[in-house]
Amino acid sequence: MPHLEQLGVYGEPGRDPRGRVITVAHLAIAPRLPEPTAGTDAAAAGWTPVDQILSGNVTLAFDHLRIVRDGVERARSKLESSALGTAFCTEVFTISELQQVYEAVWGTPLDPRNFYRKVQSIPGFLLEDGPPRRTGNGRPAKTYRSGPRHDLYPPMVRSADGPADRGAE
Amino acid sequence: MPHLEQLGVYGEPGRDPRGRVITVAHLAIAPRLPEPTAGTDAAAAGWTPVDQILSGNVTLAFDHLRIVRDGVERARSKLESSALGTAFCTEVFTISELQQVYEAVWGTPLDPRNFYRKVQSIPGFLLEDGPPRRTGNGRPAKTYRSGPRHDLYPPMVRSADGPADRGAE
DNA sequence: CCAAAAGTGTTGGGCCTACACCCATGT
DNA sequence: ACATGGGTGTAGGCCCAACACTTTTGG
Numbered sequence: 001m002p003h004l005e006q007l008g009v010y011g012e013p014g015r016d017p018r019g020r021v022i023t024v025a026h027l028a029i030a031p032r033l034p035e036p037t038a039g040t041d042a043a044a045a046g047w048t049p050v051d052q053i054l055s056g057n058v059t060l061a062f063d064h065l066r067i068v069r070d071g072v073e074r075a076r077s078k079l080e081s082s083a084l085g086t087a088f089c090t091e092v093f094t095i096s097e098l099q100q101v102y103e104a105v106w107g108t109p110l111d112p113r114n115f116y117r118k119v120q121s122i123p124g125f126l127l128e129d130g131p132p133r134r135t136g137n138g139r140p141a142k143t144y145r146s147g148p149r150h151d152l153y154p155p156m157v158r159s160a161d162g163p164a165d166r167g168a169e
Numbered sequence: 170m171p172h173l174e175q176l177g178v179y180g181e182p183g184r185d186p187r188g189r190v191i192t193v194a195h196l197a198i199a200p201r202l203p204e205p206t207a208g209t210d211a212a213a214a215g216w217t218p219v220d221q222i223l224s225g226n227v228t229l230a231f232d233h234l235r236i237v238r239d240g241v242e243r244a245r246s247k248l249e250s251s252a253l254g255t256a257f258c259t260e261v262f263t264i265s266e267l268q269q270v271y272e273a274v275w276g277t278p279l280d281p282r283n284f285y286r287k288v289q290s291i292p293g294f295l296l297e298d299g300p301p302r303r304t305g306n307g308r309p310a311k312t313y314r315s316g317p318r319h320d321l322y323p324p325m326v327r328s329a330d331g332p333a334d335r336g337a338e
Numbered sequence: 339c340c341a342a343a344a345g346t347g348t349t350g351g352g353c354c355t356a357c358a359c360c361c362a363t364g365t
Numbered sequence: 366a367c368a369t370g371g372g373t374g375t376a377g378g379c380c381c382a383a384c385a386c387t388t389t390t391g392g
Contacts, residue, residue, distance in 0.1 A: 114382065139388065140389070
């Protein structure tokens with residue numbers, strides 16, 4: 001269940017010193033994408049982990065950092081209200097595998113027990129899959145596959161586990 | 170404190186039968202706007218109340234209804250997280266005047282007592298203004314002016330008063 | 339038996355809706 | 366006095382973070 005949406009339009013005069021350029025940025029969320037090919041897609045092309053960009057280890061041209069920041073924020077909040085996260089698991093998965101996806105995208109550790117209940121409490125989000133068994137170490141986990149519901153209610157919330165950090169001044 | 174933001178880009182092929190047209194829609198939120206002048210702004214120009222449009226009493230060309238719907242929804246949620254509503258009051262206002270703004274935009278009645286506390290509980294949202302006095306009928310209300318805080322936390326929520334209506338299936 | 343992961347129960351606090359109630363004014 | 370709106374107190378409910386605890390596996 002890949003996803004493509006309009007992220008926004010960036011048209012400030014002067015964002016590109018060579019002249020007036022309008023960028024319509026799109027956000028794609030999809031698992032296991034192929035390596036882009038330089039020469040067909042662009043002169044040079046490749047994937048870069050976002051933390052490389054956000055931490056400043058990799059520098060972007062013009063206002064591209066801002067665009068990336070907007071995109072990452074949008075992707076993070078997309079996980080809250082949609083079932084997109086399941087696409088990054090194998091077709092049948094355990095709840096802790098799904099949790100790893102959320103932790104990776106949000107960059108926060110989550111309490112497994114509360115996460116466990118949270119996802120189960122959203123009707124239509126997850127479907128139990130056959131015999132409850134499987135795993136590496138410790139007790140076998142029930143297995144699930146993605147359910148019919150694509151828009152989550154109640155939404156997952158980033159502050160769901162770990163102390164809420166209020167943005168108050 | 171007027172507000173202008175990028176609403177979105179509408180570029181579906183076929184949205185205008187005369188050819189490929191890309192619209193970059195913007196949302197402006199501002200009080201007491203002047204009447205637009207036909208001939209300078211466009212061949213014909215004027216204001217139309219949104220309920221006229223949303224109720225179908227006024228028909229729009231192409232996909233313009235969808236754009237309006239998107240814009241109204243954005244404006245509504247903007248009130249939740251920003252102090253923009255105060256701009257539609259006079260510089261000094263009472264809390265119930267502010268409430269009327271929220272009720273008009275959201276199209277919902279709100280409980281005055283809970284609204285009263287809610288707005289007061291948001292730090293930096295409202296500033297008390299001089300002697301607590303003034304009003305038409307009944308007890309005089311304290312007066313306020315807009316505070317320094319533009320992004321509200323905690324946000325106002327549409328379900329804040331009146332029973333929450335959960336969107337669960 | 340011990341470690342480790344899965345899953346369950348429970349408690350305490352915060353926030354919110356609803357509503358009873360008091361306050362200050364106009365008529 | 367009484368109607369009208371302003372403003373305060375509070376009870377019950379829901380949700381959630383935190384954490385104790387049980388279950389089921391591998392070593």
